Amino acid sequence: MIKYWLYIRIGLVFLAGSTITVAQEIEPTMDINVDDLGNVSDEFQENFFEALKQKAITNYEKAIDALDKCIALDAKPLYLYSELGKNYLELKQYDQAVVNFTKVLDDKPNDRYLLELLYEVYFKQRKYKEAAEVIEKLVVFDITYKEQLANLYYLENRYDEALVIVDNLIDELGSDQYRMQLRKKITQKISNPDSQIARLEKKIKENPKEEQNYLNLIYLYSQDNQEAKAYKIAKELLDKKPKSKLVHLALYKFYLDDKKTDDAIKSMKIALSSKELEAEPKYKVINDFLSFVDQNPSYEGELMEVVKQFSDTSENSKIFTEIGNYFSKKNKKELALDFYERGIKDNVTNFNVLRKMLLLQLDLKRYEKAKEGSELAIEIYPSQPILYLIHGVSLINLNSPDDAIDILSLGMDYVIDDVKMESDFYDQIGEAYLKKGDVVKATEYKEKSTQLKEKS
Template identity: 60%
Template sequence: MCLFLGVTVNTVFSQEIEPKQEVNIDDLGNVSDEFQELFFEALKQKAITNYDKAIEALEKCVEIDANSNFLYLELAKNYLELKLYEQAENNFKKVLETKPNDKFVLEYLFEVYFQQHKYKESTAVVEKLVQHNSMFKEQLANLYFLEKRYDEAIVALDELDDEYGVDKYRNRLRKRISSKITNPNSQINRLEQKIKEKPEVEQNYLNLIYLYSKSDQKEKAFKTAKSLLNKKPKSELVHLALYKFYLGENNIKQAIHSMQIALKSNKTDIESKYKIVSDFLSFIDTNPEYESQLTTIISLLSNGQNNGKVFTELGHYYYKKENKEQALNFYERSIKNNANDFALLKRILLLQLDLKRYEKAQIGSELALEMYPAQPIFYLVNGVSLIHLNKAEEAVEILAIGIDYVIDDHKMELDFYQQMSVAYQKLGDTTKASEYQQKVNQLQNKS
């Protein structure tokens, strides 16, 4: 049984409940045939998800022998499947009376409490589970977060990092927890002490830089970043902080250098790369004389994987600058990782039409229609492309289908009629062309 539980649905727990072996005939001991028959009937009913019938059979077993601990475990599991949490809890607790530290039962009891959002009770159980496996501290940190016991949550994460090393998930969780702390002084003091004790541990500096920045102690954050760079000149992640400080003091050469290191690093996640590009685009919006440096940043992303969000941001930047060629270039690179992004698809196809890339627009709009068969804009793009590719007959057919999907949009309706008129004109059917042009004129007179 796997627990994918959330901080009100969002936080994922990585630990899994390991399945406890079902009771077999040798585990039953010296029992009557009736008991044995009822018990295995219960297992059979549970296997086919008839949990009510399984419970009935188990209750009859209890009437025969109330001292068999495994009966209460089986009862509890069936009640849990039925989401009858109180009965499940009572039966799990009966098992714990004789086996107070049973790991599997504690895991099930944790699920009972967590499903009911009983975080205090969940925490008490997980504090016991930590004794079996220190990785349960990850769940513990999540639970402390839910109980607003933020300092204890951070301590739990620190202990895990000390034991197992740094982990991306825990780093994200640490930031989420730290963002809720209104007075980070205790965290700051603890990290300062840890750096004194173990000056070689990079993550402690990074965590301290984050806390200083969050509490608006930018000079201390910058100083700590420089200290880390001095201790570890090959550190790559420190440049995620340094480039911001360099931009802030208009030291563009150093900022670009730090950006390059961070963008090239395999340790930098895609969200951080997106933030670097986004920050630099914001900077050159107010300092356009540095726009030429953007080429350097872009070149570092050329061979990167999963850079869709970054390329979308670059596309938006060039689109605002009315550099349609560059905008389309980045949008087309972005769509590889966002194939079903409706807004992005629409913008790409309209840019392709604008730039007379009719073959691409035809193929792209056909693919778009497979995903969005009721979106008239994609029929319109397809029709316009076909007209320019001298496929007027196909254009009339696709435009006639698409116009049926236009609802309360006079502008789009007018565009459809206009293109129908053009298509019929190309086919030499002047009567039909005139008929649709009249519809265009009527709509224009209404608006």
């Protein structure tokens, strides 16, 4: 029995010259035994199983030779062409693969296994029109193939059709992050949204309580710079579904533009409290909130109230980092450090945030934290001299001057064409020797530091 491929989800980066990858399960083998071959000669059987053996050890050319011998003996069995197609596919001889798969499909047009193989061939050739025609047949087996179909329509610039497919899929199976991102990317490509607007207006009329149709229409109007209409639809949705949280993702912007500040703040809070709101839109709301508070500092308390809702999870790390940047600009060091520390937990590879956090820890005399953090950071960024400098300063203040001298001396090897930093290293080595009570060495390094400062 054929074991069909599991459902394939295509990951696409929708950019000019984008890379396309296909994530899929390893192709299962067809279980063929002697009884499946039908009434064939011993020589036919011998060649056929030789073909399977050669294919199993990736000798695809030899497998094809053996199959050709089978065809010379009896050209009727369709499984010969299926096997030929698979071997040509492995050899990337796609045209030959298509010829052989098509021979089987002419007789068995609804063979799902062969349709999936043919789809793979067309996709690898970037023949998206032909791939779409195959997927259209596969949809009857599994509705989730509509995701591939929408992607293929997108690649063919058939944006309206792609959007209809995605919306139908969401109606039938519900939304998830992938489908909503796919929908957004398709919508951004639509240059004339009139037909989609008309379609959504009709869907709202038919089902006035379906929230997603309103949200989609708001987005389309906004994309088309029809802000007044988008605002009107948002208010209609709020009227129909007063408990909706996602509508506030649009409303807060309209309220800000309308100078309804208190309503805007209220909408921001509601939107950010929604468990349905994903990380990226939440991040955007916070950025807008920070921009607003920057211009209106009296609302900083509202910002802090909103932030209390956020747990220290990886999806919120970017949000905490942005809030840290905000307080850092305001020179509110304690608050900035608190948010950087919350944001860095799942963002340790962000060097700029790491550096800001460690420097603030030094500035606020959190020497133990600065020591531990810089030690870990050096493992990630072993050629960044600032990390050695921070580590050394921490050790000096924790009464470990010998260790400080060692780490500072090591860090100096990474200072290149930076007189000020080199001077700082000499200065801190001098401080370490002072801590040891070695005034002669301390003076020597302090003088080197002074000389470099004078040069710069």
